[in-house]
Amino acid sequence: MAEERFTTLEYALLGLVGMSPMTGYDLHKAFATTPLAHFSSSPGGIYPALRRLVRRGLLGARLDTTTEARPRRVHSLTRAGKAALDAFVRQLVTRDELIRGLGAPILRFALAEGRLSQEEVLAYLASYREALESYLEELDGHKRRMPADARLHPRLALEQGIRGYQGELEWVRWAATKIRSAARGSRKRRASR
Amino acid sequence: MAEERFTTLEYALLGLVGMSPMTGYDLHKAFATTPLAHFSSSPGGIYPALRRLVRRGLLGARLDTTTEARPRRVHSLTRAGKAALDAFVRQLVTRDELIRGLGAPILRFALAEGRLSQEEVLAYLASYREALESYLEELDGHKRRMPADARLHPRLALEQGIRGYQGELEWVRWAATKIRSAARGSRKRRASR
DNA sequence: GTTTACATGTAATCCGTTACATGATTGA
DNA sequence: TCAATCATGTAACGGATTACATGTAAAC
Numbered sequence: 001m002a003e004e005r006f007t008t009l010e011y012a013l014l015g016l017v018g019m020s021p022m023t024g025y026d027l028h029k030a031f032a033t034t035p036l037a038h039f040s041s042s043p044g045g046i047y048p049a050l051r052r053l054v055r056r057g058l059l060g061a062r063l064d065t066t067t068e069a070r071p072r073r074v075h076s077l078t079r080a081g082k083a084a085l086d087a088f089v090r091q092l093v094t095r096d097e098l099i100r101g102l103g104a105p106i107l108r109f110a111l112a113e114g115r116l117s118q119e120e121v122l123a124y125l126a127s128y129r130e131a132l133e134s135y136l137e138e139l140d141g142h143k144r145r146m147p148a149d150a151r152l153h154p155r156l157a158l159e160q161g162i163r164g165y166q167g168e169l170e171w172v173r174w175a176a177t178k179i180r181s182a183a184r185g186s187r188k189r190r191a192s193r
Numbered sequence: 194m195a196e197e198r199f200t201t202l203e204y205a206l207l208g209l210v211g212m213s214p215m216t217g218y219d220l221h222k223a224f225a226t227t228p229l230a231h232f233s234s235s236p237g238g239i240y241p242a243l244r245r246l247v248r249r250g251l252l253g254a255r256l257d258t259t260t261e262a263r264p265r266r267v268h269s270l271t272r273a274g275k276a277a278l279d280a281f282v283r284q285l286v287t288r289d290e291l292i293r294g295l296g297a298p299i300l301r302f303a304l305a306e307g308r309l310s311q312e313e314v315l316a317y318l319a320s321y322r323e324a325l326e327s328y329l330e331e332l333d334g335h336k337r338r339m340p341a342d343a344r345l346h347p348r349l350a351l352e353q354g355i356r357g358y359q360g361e362l363e364w365v366r367w368a369a370t371k372i373r374s375a376a377r378g379s380r381k382r383r384a385s386r
Numbered sequence: 387g388t389t390t391a392c393a394t395g396t397a398a399t400c401c402g403t404t405a406c407a408t409g410a411t412t413g414a
Numbered sequence: 415t416c417a418a419t420c421a422t423g424t425a426a427c428g429g430a431t432t433a434c435a436t437g438t439a440a441a442c
């Protein structure tokens with residue numbers, strides 16, 4: 001099997017449709033009215049992406065003709081689509097993804113629920129943490145190598161980057177504890193039944 | 194004059210060339226070896242972008258034939274290029290830029306030194322702060338409107354976004370104090386001469 | 387004597403943005 | 415009746431990624 005690759009927009013669409021079947025308009029609204037806007041784009045991006053995913057067999061499109069108005073195309077995940085999502089959330093976080101700064105790492109995390117075991121989620125977060133730590137070391141190297149007479153604005157800008165990744169790192173650690181305590185909670189609930 | 198628009202990569206190139214004339218390879222190296230990598234891309238992105246900027250009159254290209262090897266094309270800012278940069282750094286921060294998450298706001302800040310007065314820089318940071326504050330309110334609204342039984346991962350993901358913007362906001366406030374104290378410092382130095 | 391760094395590009399492909407188009411239904 | 419919202423798209427354009435192409439000079 002040829003390892004296929006998709007854009008973050010396509011993965012976001014797959015993930016949303018995977019939660020519940022949706023029309024293009026539903027997806028458009030979801031992107032327009034939630035923080036998902038980050039991945040989004042206008043209808044002109046979404047509809048072609050949906051067509052591509054249908055053509056490649058990851059989404060099924062069923063025409064809903066019950067309404068009087070224009071027929072709505074309700075998309076749902078095919079088995080291949082589910083497999084693609086499963087493969088996606090299994091990719092560990094890399095340095096390049098951090099630099100590129102599309103939201104792929106957090107998108108994968110958001111879509112991982114129910115697709116990865118808690119152990120796998122924790123392993124994913126560990127890869128996230130390691131990528132952040134090593135990139136932060138790199139950035140610190142840049143900071144130290146900066147000439148003492150460097151301009152103020154570039155120095156402050158670098159500092160913004162460092163702080164951003166530090167904050168992300170703190171979130172990763174915090175999220176891991178949340179995941180662990182959720183696991184304990186569900187074990188307890190099961191035990192007390 | 195038609196208000197021209199450029200990509201962040203093009204602005205980054207203009208900004209770097211504005212600091213000192215450079216060849217395509219110099220720029221490629223700058224992108225490959227510094228945190229600027231965020232804006233960059235491979236030679237395949239840089240060289241065509243340089244050609245576009247030369248064609249549109251923002252960069253001049255002088256052939257350096259003194260070396261034995263292949264002639265190097267040394268680029269430098271034209272008056273139009275300088276004007277485009279000046280106009281760029283004068284754009285205030287908008288909500289959409291925050292969501293899109295290309296690094297435009299911090300790029301403009303980094304390139305503003307020497308192009309904006311200290312008052313203008315502080316006004317720029319104020320627009321940055323306002324955009325962050327109002328978008329943070331939006332995000333907080335999303336958080337509050339989240340159903341109590343919402344899934345864990347999306348909740349944690351939203352929290353990551355909120356924390357990220359909060360960190361950015363703290364940086365903005367901190368940077369403003371740095372700018373102000375730098376201004377005081379230079380006034381002092383001038384006064385004591 | 388071979389790899390690495392210098393130095394410049396082209397070609398194919400594809401994706402995203404922007405703007406436009408269409409027509410029904412609902413609310414003011 | 416007029417605007418807004420629902421709902422679906424198309425077309426044009428341009429830019430980014432990826433991979434390839436080419437050749438020199440220095441270093442090991």
